[in-house]
Amino acid sequence: MLMLQQGRDRKTVQEFADYFGVSKRTIFRDFNALQEINVPITWDKYSGYGVMPGFKIPPLMFSSHELATIIVGLNFVKSQIDARLVEDAKGVEVKIKNVLPDELKDFMTSLQKKTVVDPYLKFGSEKKEGGNWYKISSAISQKKRIQFLYTAKSGEKKIRKVDPYLLVFYQDHWNMIGFSHLRGDFRNFILDRVREIEVLEEDYAEKKEMSIEDLIFRFDGDQHKVEVLLDKEGYKRFKANLPTKNFKILGEKPEKIKVSFEIENLEFINVWLLQFGKQVKILAPQELISKREKLLKEMLEQ
Secondary structure, eight states: OHHHHTSSSOBOHHHHHHHHTOOHHHHHHHHHHHHHTTOOEEEETTTEEEEOTTOOOOOOOOOHHHHHHHHHHHHHHHTSSBHHHHHHHHHHHHHHHHTSOHHHHHHHHHHHHHOOSOHHHHHHSOOBOOOHHHHHHHHHHHTEEEEEEEEOTTSOEEEEEEEEEEEEEETTEEEEEEEETTTTEEEEEEGGGEEEEEEEEEEOOOOTTOOHHHHHHOOSSOOEEEEEEEEGGGHHHHHHHOSOSOEEEEEEOSSEEEEEEEESOHHHHHHHGGGGGGGEEEEEOHHHHHHHHHHHHHHHHO
């Protein structure tokens, strides 16, 4: 916004709102924030808002540590499958390079070539046309309801009206957690299955009792207690990626660790555990053991 105001052409609040795709209330809030840091914002009823003539924005400057942090973040975004996110990240890189001195510019170029965040996403995933991420993030920041066509795992398609709360990245895809008006409760939506999204002119009030942790790890049905025996070699990766917070160590031997956790979806955790191969042995419940035996048999028969 500050860069736009430095141009000769002044803009109205509505023009700023249209440019950034936000409400006029958000623009007024940002003007107040700029004035609080002593940016001389001026207004003319005929031409709109601008910065006092002669005021210049000091150039951005980063230390090598700060620049390395930015590069890691940009490389993560460029590894996404959403083509628009990737292109926007490249645009940010160009803008940053344009204001850097030569030594930092060379540092950034060198580090970019030698830093890979996720090779499987970067080189193996097909880029898709997106846009839902941006629309949803905008709706979350403005507390606006959204409506979209959603395809469930069963293939059933329904129009859903949702109060969006969180965008969460899970290894290879984005999810949105929000309050579903159809279900009358919080639900998890995979962004790849969201189509025809529309940000509604309907505000919503957040339920203050729901923390981010509660939203991510909440359960919509009965929980199953699972017990497994782990090789210590795979323990850290297992614990770091386990999609539940109800985790306990039950016992420990020189090369093995017995743990338990609670999960709602046994079908999901059965497939998820396959990535650990022989490093994991399922001890309980019997239902999960049976599902594992059935899955392995089906895999061998294919």
